Amino acid sequence: MLAPTKEARMRHRQSVSVAIVGSGGAGALTAGNFLLEAASAAGWQGLISRTVGPQIRGGEAAALVRLSTRAVECMPERFDILIGLDWANAHRFGAEIEIGPESLVISDPRGGEPPPVVATAGARVVEIPMKDMAKAIPEGRPNMIALGIAGHLVGLGADTWLALLEKRLADKGADAVEASWAAIEAGYHAAMSCDAGGESRTGLGRNLATPKRSAARRWLISGNEAAALGAIRGGVRFAAAYPITPATELLEWLAPNLAKVGGALLQAEDELAAINMTIGASFGGAPALTATSGPGLSLMIEALGLATAAEIPVVVIDVMRGGPSTGIPTKSEQADLNIAIYGCHGDAPHLVVAPQSIGDCLFTTQWATYLAETLQSPAIVLSDQFMGQARASIERPADVTFIGQRLQATDTGEAYMRYAIAAGGVSPMALPGMPGRQYTADGLTHTVHGTPTSNERDHNMQLDKRRDKLTQFNYGDHWATHQGDGDIAVVTWGSLTGTAREAIGRAANDGVEATLLALRLLYPAQPERLVAALDGKKRILVVEQSHGAQFYRYLRAYYDLPGEVRVLNRAGPLPIRAAEIHRAIMEWR
């Protein structure tokens, strides 16, 4: 990428990124969340993710905030502003919070030495005694001082704060609001007094351009919350929950909200119970969901085979984290693709879909619920830690009409066959309570009536039925996001979609047009659609966050990729950055 001109630096920015780090109750994460919320209320858009040490309390934590005049889908390569409330163990974040010579570092002289990376990067360091300043304010906290500093640096009007504090600190009382407000103001003053140069190169300001639109119709939401809301919109009324990072917040959001819409959440004794509770609720007619992460999905696999065989719709959201085994619970990875598609023993085709952004967690989970109900199949939704736990200000997602509609048996007509071979493969499902339609759902190979059999013909008939209902269904344009028409195509999935989109945007600025093809529907594969989308492409760049290149191997298994193929893949925990994809595109011409 070309270095920005001096003029460009002088202009207000379209995007600014701020990292706030601290440990032991410093409140870095709260400060980051407040910053995003205040900026969002003022009309900007943004994204916050976090990176944390292994401690439950008192550990080192960093809030990573990116603010922009436009929608933001990924973190930047380099942070413009790094504020250290203290530097305890901050070196652990070195690789994730990259800074450069253009970066500004705010350091508390009583917070220890900045990590070596600060000196190596050649970043400018300004010392502000946040701890001492906070002490001078009754109940004042250094993180609120940092918030004031950040507010000034990004050009956020001081008037945005009071409303936010009153909303967020309502339960802590007027004194807490007062103290925080005083600390924020002190932060503004401190930053201003250091900021002799204003908007010049020597000044501290990293001001954002004025937002084009107001915050009306915008939401501040995490991927986990969006997925949960999408599920309810799609008709889900039952959830079974077993806590696991990073899926827990999704279940915690569902607990009170399912109750509000007449549903229920049961806390299960383990993931084995959770998935079976989900199957039981769905058998009774309630669209049902459970959410988990890799280790939990591993435990649910046997019952997912049951739901496939017995044709019970269920939605399982897997918020992927680093694996295998316990892996890296707080970091993102895309390495559950194989287990999601191939985990079950026997031939057990089922739906696998993946959201492409925080906002898309809503659409894709709603769509998954609709597909599961329509096709009487389990649907695994592969979200990930990045999307799940990051929070973004986004345009309110469009309302979609996908609401689960299960083909139900009627109580008239001739003898009922639960697993009758019907056109399209979907056979009417009876629900308990329906007279004359009693059947036993079974994981044993069964006849059209559901009766156990080991007959070769019955076995094949039912295997065909379950395959055909998935493969013959028309999934429409939602199977993938397809943008641009360059002869180099970036083929990716999941949360890397936004990163790839940003990289392709940068390539376009550099005069290179590239195509984005991000798969939302991973199973069943859509070979004809992919052939059409990649027709004439000469170079295919596969991008994924998996050490074993699972997505690349999946593509090779189901699709004939045209032209030359390269793979940009890496395990977590370090996210793949837009700059890396951009570089791979530019270097391959």
Add this chain to the structure above:
Amino acid sequence: MSVVDMRLARKPADYKSDIKPVWCPGCGDYHVLLSFTRAFAELGVPPENIVVVSGIGCSSRIPAYTNCYGFHGVHGRSLALAAGLKVMRPELKVVVASGDGDGYSIGGNHFLHACRRNIDMTYVVMDNHIYGMTKGQPSPTTEPEFDTALSPGGTGLRPFHPLVIALASGANFVARCFSGEPNETASILVEAINHPGFSFIEILSPCVTFRPDEREWKNLVHPASVATTNDPAKAARRLMTDDGFNTGILYRGERKPYQPPVGRPQVDVSELERDFEL
């Protein structure tokens, strides 16, 4: 028709499917099936409003032999599946059928939590002290000295005490039955199904193929000589000291069943997005 007449209008045969059991002739589970159909007829609940849920094993074949809705799921997880079903369809009668391998070994953890959760359902374990479907391996209730191919010379392990565990875990109704007494079992089933909360019935059900010695059980069982108690401490003392062959309702608790109020939305789905608006 009056309620009584409605009940009399249902016959055990109305609850039997035309699928013939694969159980060995002589198996106690045939009797348990009779108890089920007799109990259901006595309850008078239409077969479509009863769901029989099971896991894997000889006993778990029972759902398809009834004319009720059934779910023959995976090994050990029937209680969890039934919990999801009952919570969302509280008007149904849910009966879970299991065996000593399915219920006490692979499903042991779910047993504890189902007792604790106290959802209104009836859990029937047909206990024959052996894995039958896989040719006779020791189960959690097999005697320590019982010799099998998988445990030459016996396991040497102390058998599990299902009734005490159920009581300690919070089951609201605890009974022991013998398969060879299908009428007594049917009447206890009726009481269990009508009793609010989680009801647990252990049915001693001999395996004639791998435990021919259990044919002797018919000479060992006897009705409990004491009245049913609602005092868990008293019930625990009796259960810990009885001979394992007394039948009847041994504990009847008064805990309120767990049932969230489903099906009564307080807000429209569109209200939920308020949480996220700036």
Add this chain to the structure above:
Amino acid sequence: MSAASNAPEVKNLADLFAVAYQIEADAVDRYNLLADQMETHNNLELVAVFRDLSRAEAIHRDEIRRLAGNVDVVAHARRMAKWSRGESPEEASLADAHYLMTPWHALQLALAGEQRALAFFKSIVETTNDAEIKKAADELVEEEAEHVNLVHRLLRKYPRPADTWSSDPDPPISQE
């Protein structure tokens, strides 16, 4: 001791006919159940034996229904209590069934059932104070005694099998 301590209480003639009817009806169902078991386990000789026994009991059942005259024994029986412990006297013991059982075994089950029924009606004769009930029960005792004799006669055709009757050269098959 009265054999009827676990039995439905017989207070009048209708009760008696209903109980007698139910005993035979239960026997019909039980023999059919055993015939089904034998069918599943490919013991075709025993399928025939149990179906024959079931047919014979059906004849007895219908005979009692006829004897009962105006009493609707079907409805009346359903309203009566069941045998509180043990089963209905002529329900052949399910626990004694075996997939390799022979006609001799089946007839032993039948004999035991007829003897239990005989004992039951005898106990009514001995304990009732109602002349009408006593008279009818006496007839039923006679009837059951004839059934016992019939089974004895049949048993002459089927001698006790050798002790190896249950030996199977193949091991049990592991399922699920």
